[in-house]
Amino acid sequence: MCFLILVIRLVEIKRRWDPYNWFSCHHCVASDLKPDPIDVLERGGRVITEYCQPDQSCWPSVEEIEAFCRTIYGECVLPGEPFYRNATIGTIQPERWVANPGLIIYIITLQDIQKSVIFASRFNIRISVITSGHDFIGRNTADGSLQINLSRLKYLFVDLNDASSDTGMSCVTDVGNNWAKLYEEVTGRYNKLIVGGNSGTVSPAGFTLGGGKSLLSKMFGLAVDNVLEFTIVNAQGQIVHVYPTHIVIEDSDMGFTRVEDPDLFWALRGGGGGTFAIVTRVKYRLFEPPSGGFTTLRGLYPFQTDQAGNNVVANEVLDFMFSYIRGLPQKACGYVLVDSPYRGSEYMNVSATMGQIYIVIEYFGGEAEALPTLNTLYNYRPDLKLHDYKPVHFNTFWEMRKDNLYTGYRGRTYMFSTVVPDGNLNREFADMMVRSLKEVERMGLIMECEGAVLGGKMREYADNSSSVVPGFRRGLMTWSCGAFWFENENNIEDSRIDELQTFHQRLLKAGSGVYLNEASDILDDWKQLQWGANYPRLLEIKKKWDPRNIFTCHHCVGSDQVTVN
Structure with missing residues (x-):
């Protein structure tokens, strides 16, 4: 009898300190009770329609969280701990989306992820997954979530x-x-x-x-x-x-x-x-890489030639660039950056600007081969150039790229995008862009739009060869626009975003879908715009691989199937 009581007590202690039986050995305490990961989930296998939050009774106790954290090789970070601020505010790049997860796990091994998924599933906790923290609409974090941080996986x-x-x-x-x-x-x-x-x-x-x-x-x-x-x-x-x-x-x-x-x-x-x-x-x-290396050319032009905006030249410059890009060979790629004019802020000590248009063309080959293509751009309107850039040759891709990698933007921003087909990239589109950016200037905002060149090999793949929006296979450029404001302007953030919807809708109307990585968080028809005809198949795959809605995020496949508190 005493022996039986001892065994029962040992099993109870085992369940308290290792509730998932991650530690086991032959003829050890509870070794015959080790569950399969699938069984752990199926014991509470109902579909999640609403996630548990830290202030609810369904949330795991302090003892249960501590027991879980002792089973992983990585690091648990809880609200109130010294590192928590760095793990939240210090991790999210677009600061509009800083959230407060209920538990953050810095993963070291895949087993850490397995245990985290099972723990979250047991308590119906929403999982968020983050690595570099660049998501523009906060799909990588959520209040009250169990956040799995993958930034320490470095193989x-x-x-x-x-x-x-x-x-x-x-x-x-x-x-x-x-x-x-x-x-x-x-x-x-x-x-x-x-x-x-x-x-x-x-x-x-x-x-x-x-x-x-x-x-x-x-x-x-x-x-x-x-x-x-x-x-x-x-x-x-x-x-x-x-x-x-x-x-x-x-x-x-x-x-x-x-x-x-x-x-x-x-x-x-x-x-x-x-x-x-x-x-x-x-x-x-x-x-x-190409045996001849890489050759690049930049061009820099004003949006308007006076601060008052009496002589806007952006319409003409963009119209030329669209025509030029349409005729580029497959070996030539690049992008266009359009910065809106800004009237300045005396309060923030930011000077007024006239706006500018910056184009970069990278040619997949040596200078002699590239010059016939690049000279068309080089010879365009020398009277308007803000800088006389010359073609530059690089022997390797790393030599060309290492000092020109964008490092990201930390601050408050609102982003939206579209994929523009060949036929819509014309003077009418240029006029729409200029009109919209002048409206942004009157709002007192800073905005930059990037147009990335598409085509070439991308068009050789069928619309359904992958799950990206089919417009990518026929598009000539993606256009993504981001508006920025200062921290002290947070009180008018929502009204600014509302004002930008006119521009956003114009851009969507000219396009055939959006680029998922730079999409707006405000999309009425988000399924069609982000995936087009691919969405129904994506939803079926979601139901097959995540039938309980363990994973979700804003405007993600199946996200309308669950209530986010």
Whole structure:
């Protein structure tokens, strides 16, 4: 009898200190009770329609949180702790979306993610997933969520003899690396090319899951067109390797199980992050650089030639640039930046500006080959140029890119975008842009619009080859506009955003969908605009891989199926 009481007490202590039986051995306490991760979820397997919040009785107790945190290799950060402020305000780049998660986990191992998913599922806690913190509409954080921070996952390997890649080369990276690190390794150390972002501080995770437009996309396609494999942790807490035609599920007891299933690979390539699973690692196809190197040319022109705005030249300049971009060969890519005029702020000690238009063209080849293309731009309206830039040759991609990587913007901003087809990029579009940016000037805001050149290899893929909005396959440019304001203007933030909706709607009307990574948080028809005809299939895949709604975020696939407190 005494022995039985002792055993019962040992089991109770085991359940208190290791509630999920993550520690086990042969003939140890409760070793016969070790659950499979799927069983843990299915015990409370109802569909989540509303998430538990820290001020509710459903929230785990202090003892339960402490017990969970003792099972992981990573770091738990709770509200009120000294590091919590840095883990929230210090992590989110667009400060409009700083939130207060109920528990933050800095992940070290995939097992940490597995345990975190199961813990959140047990208590119906919303999961948010963050890496570099650049999401413009806050899909990577949420009040009261269990936030999984992947920024400490840093594995990186370049394989120049990879038989599984049709180019013979690949790069495997954890999502905690950023594009500056990837470019330095792939293009700097090995002199190969990878389709990545223009911002060095962005993680490959959100960039790729949202489609991934790149200055190399005209030559090689979007980032999603060059993924060979994903590693994920799914809503059941399983590690899964995702390939174009199948998946391989890891199990600590049963080993590896292969299942023929192309759906998840398709969905992850454009369906967005924080939705189907937690992506931890991506394998990309690599390419050889051109033997002649790279040649670039910049152009800088005024938006208007006087502060009063009596002589606006932006209409003409943009109209020329659209025509020029339409005729570019596949080897020439680039972007246009349009800065609105600003009347200045004496209170904030910010000077007035006349606005400007900046164009960058990067040619995939040597100077002699590039000059016939670049000279058309160089010779345009020398009387208007604000700087006489000359063509510049670079031997390697890293030499060209290392000092020109965008570092991101920390502050309060509102972003919106569209994908503009060839036929709509004309003088009428230029006039609309100029009219709208002059309205922004009268609002007293600072705004920058970026137009990235599309086409080339991107158009060789079918609309349904990945889950990105089909407009990408026919678009000539994406246009993304961001308005910025100062911290002391937060009290009028909502009214400013309301005022910008006129411009936003004009941009949407001219386009055929939006770029998911730079979409507005205000979209009435967000399913159609972000995914078009691909949405119904995405929703079915969501229901298959996350039937309980463990993962959700704003305007993400299936997000209207759950109530967010």
